[in-house]
Amino acid sequence: xxxxxxxxxxxxxxxxxxxxxxxxxxxxxxxxxxxxxxxxxxxxxxxxxxxxxxxxxxxxxxxxxxxxxxxxxxxxxxxxxxxxxxxxxxxxxxxxxxxxxxxxxxxxxxxxxxxxxxxxxxxxxxxxxxxxxxxxxxxxxxxxxxxxxxxxxxxxxxxxxxxxxxxxxxxxxxxxxxxxxxxxxxxxxxxxxxxxxxxxxxxxxxxxxxxxxxxxxxxxxxxxxxxxxxxxxxxxxxxxxxxxxxxxxxxxxxxxxxxxxxxxxxxxxxxxxxxxxxxxxxxxxxxxxxxxxxxxxxxxxxxxxxxxxxxxxxxxxxxxxxxxxxxxxxxxxxxxxxxxxxxxxxxxxxxxxxxxxxxxxxxxxxxxxxxxxxxxxxxxxxxxxxxxxxxxxxxxxxxxxxxxxxxxxxxxxxxxxxxxxxxxxxxxxxxxxxxxxxxxxxxxxxxxxxxxxxxxxxxxxxxxxxxxxxxxxxxxxxxxxxxxxxxxxxxxxxxxxxxxxxxxxxxxxxxxxxxxxx
Numbered sequence: 001x002x003x004x005x006x007x008x009x010x011x012x013x014x015x016x017x018x019x020x021x022x023x024x025x026x027x028x029x030x031x032x033x034x035x036x037x038x039x040x041x042x043x044x045x046x047x048x049x050x051x052x053x054x055x056x057x058x059x060x061x062x063x064x065x066x067x068x069x070x071x072x073x074x075x076x077x078x079x080x081x082x083x084x085x086x087x088x089x090x091x092x093x094x095x096x097x098x099x100x101x102x103x104x105x106x107x108x109x110x111x112x113x114x115x116x117x118x119x120x121x122x123x124x125x126x127x128x129x130x131x132x133x134x135x136x137x138x139x140x141x142x143x144x145x146x147x148x149x150x151x152x153x154x155x156x157x158x159x160x161x162x163x164x165x166x167x168x169x170x171x172x173x174x175x176x177x178x179x180x181x182x183x184x185x186x187x188x189x190x191x192x193x194x195x196x197x198x199x200x201x202x203x204x205x206x207x208x209x210x211x212x213x214x215x216x217x218x219x220x221x222x223x224x225x226x227x228x229x230x231x232x233x234x235x236x237x238x239x240x241x242x243x244x245x246x247x248x249x250x251x252x253x254x255x256x257x258x259x260x261x262x263x264x265x266x267x268x269x270x271x272x273x274x275x276x277x278x279x280x281x282x283x284x285x286x287x288x289x290x291x292x293x294x295x296x297x298x299x300x301x302x303x304x305x306x307x308x309x310x311x312x313x314x315x316x317x318x319x320x321x322x323x324x325x326x327x328x329x330x331x332x333x334x335x336x337x338x339x340x341x342x343x344x345x346x347x348x349x350x351x352x353x354x355x356x357x358x359x360x361x362x363x364x365x366x367x368x369x370x371x372x373x374x375x376x377x378x379x380x381x382x383x384x385x386x387x388x389x390x391x392x393x394x395x396x397x398x399x400x401x402x403x404x405x406x407x408x409x410x411x412x413x414x415x416x417x418x419x420x421x422x423x424x425x426x427x428x429x430x431x432x433x434x435x436x437x438x439x440x441x442x443x444x445x446x447x448x449x450x451x452x453x454x455x456x457x458x459x460x461x462x463x464x465x466x467x468x469x470x471x472x473x474x475x476x477x478x479x480x481x482x483x484x485x486x487x488x489x490x491x492x493x494x495x496x497x498x499x500x501x502x503x504x505x506x507x508x509x510x511x512x513x514x515x516x517x518x
Contacts, residue, residue, distance in 0.1 A: 066094030066320035073114030102148035115179025260290030284395025293326030303333030420495025
C-alpha cells in the first residue's frame with residue numbers, strides 16, 4: 001500500500017542488460033526442481049513455486065502479471081480487475097487480496113482480519129489464475145486494534161503469548177489461519193506476504209530490531225505451518241526499495257520461498273530499485289516485484305515497466321500492480337505492459353511444464369565416487385570471487401548435486417571472472433580434481449564462453465588447469481588431471497575461471513558446485 005506520505009522521489013540513469021538465451025520446455029520430472037521450504041507442501045503449491053522459479057528462463061510468457069483486488073472487508077471487488085480487462089484485453093495471472101484493515105478499530109481485534117474475499121480467490125484459481133494474500137494488520141499493542149502506522153513499542157512482545165500484545169498476536173494469527181485453511185480445503189495455493197515493507201518506518205512492524213523480527217517471522221512460520229498444518233503457503237519476503245536494510249530482516253532461506261520488492265517510483269529504472277534488485281536477487285530465491293506503482297497517479301506510463309524488466313530486471317518471476325490511482329487502467333500504457341510477449345496473463349499459466357535453458361534442463365551427472373571438497377550445502381565454505389560484481393552466495397536456484405550451489409554476479413564486459421578457494425591444502429596421492437560449472441540463462445555470454453578448473457601450487461603459486469571447456473546455462477562437468485602437477489602437497493588455491501565469449505556484454509551470473517577429488 002502506498003500513499004503520498006510514503007513517496008520517495010529520485011532520479012538516476014539506467015543500466016542495460018543484453019538479450020536472453022534460447023530455451024527448451026521440459027516436463028517437471030526432467031527439470032531441476034525448486035521446492036518450497038515446507039517439506040509437506042501440497043503438490044499444487046509445489047507446482048506453483050517450481051513454475052514461477054523457472055519463468056525467467058523463457059523467451060516469452062516469462063513474467064506473471066498481477067493485480068491488487070482490494071482489502072477483504074473494505075473495498076475488495078473485481079470491478080477494477082474488469083477495468084484492467086477492458087483496457088488491455090487481459091486478466092492478470094495473479095489476483096491479490098489483503099486480509100487486514102489495520103487502520104480501523106473494533107472491540108474485537110480479530111474482526112479487523114477478514115477473509116471474505118476467499119470466494120473470489122477460489123474462483124480465480126479455478127479459472128486458471130494464481131493467488132497472493134497480504135495483511136495490513138492492526139497493531140497487537142492496542143486492545144482495539146488500529147495503529148497501522150504507529151511503530152509498536154515492544155515488538156518482542158509478539159514472541160511471548162503471555163503478554164497482552166502477544167496474546168492478541170496469537171488471536172490475529174488464528175484468524176488469518178482460518179482464512180488460509182479455507183483456501184487449502186479448496187486446493188488453492190497462496191503466495192503469502194506478511195509484514196511487507198518491513199525495512200520502512202510507516203507500519204507498526206517496520207524498522208524494528210532485525211533479530212527480533214526474524215524470530216517473529218520464524219515463529220509465525222512454525223505456528224502456521226506446523227501447529228496449524230497449513231501446507232498451501234509459499235512465504236514471500238518483501239522489502240521496500242526506498243529504504244536501506246533490504247536484506248537485514250530476511251528471515252532465512254529455510255523460512256522463505258520468494259523474495260520481493262515494493263517499488264513505487266515514476267522511473268522504474270531508478271538506481272534505488274536497481275540496487276534493491278541486486279541485493280534481493282542475491283538471496284538466491286525466486287524474485288518478484290510484489291507491489292509496483294507510480295508516484296504521479298493518473299499520468300504514469302506503465303509501458304516503462306516492460307522496458308525495465310527487459311533491460312534491468314530479467315530475473316523477475318512476477319509483478320503485482322496496485323489498484324486505485326496507482327493502477328495500470330487508471331494510468332497509461334497498461335496494454336503495452338500486459339500484452340508484451342514477456343508477460344504471462346491468466347490463461348497462460350501452465351503449471352504442467354517448466355522452462356529450462358537451451359542445452360537441456362539438467363546437468364550431466366558428475367562422475368560418482370571421490371571425496372567431496374565443497375558442495376556448498378553449508379554456505380560458501382570459504383570460497384571467494386575475483387572480478388565479480390556480487391557474491392559469492394550460497395543459492396538454491398540451481399545445483400548439480402544436493403540443493404545448493406555457489407553463485408556470483410559478473411560484468412561480462414570486464415573479462416574473466418573467478419570463483420575460488422584460497423587455502424593451503426594437500427592433494428598428494430590424488431589423481432583427478434572435478435567440479436561442475438554453469439553460467440546463468442540471462443545476459444549475453446557470447447559465442448564460445450569457456451570455463452576451466454585450475455589449481456595454484458607451491459610458494460610460486462604455479463598455475464595448472466584442465467583446459468578450457470564450453471560452458472552453458474545447462475552446466476558442464478570440469479576435470480583436472482593431477483598427474484604432473486607439481487607441489488600437490490602444497491596446493492594454495494582451487495578455482496574455476498569463467499571467460500566470456502566473443503560479443504559478450506551486460507551482466508549475468510556464474511555458478512560452481514560439487515568440487516570433488518579422486
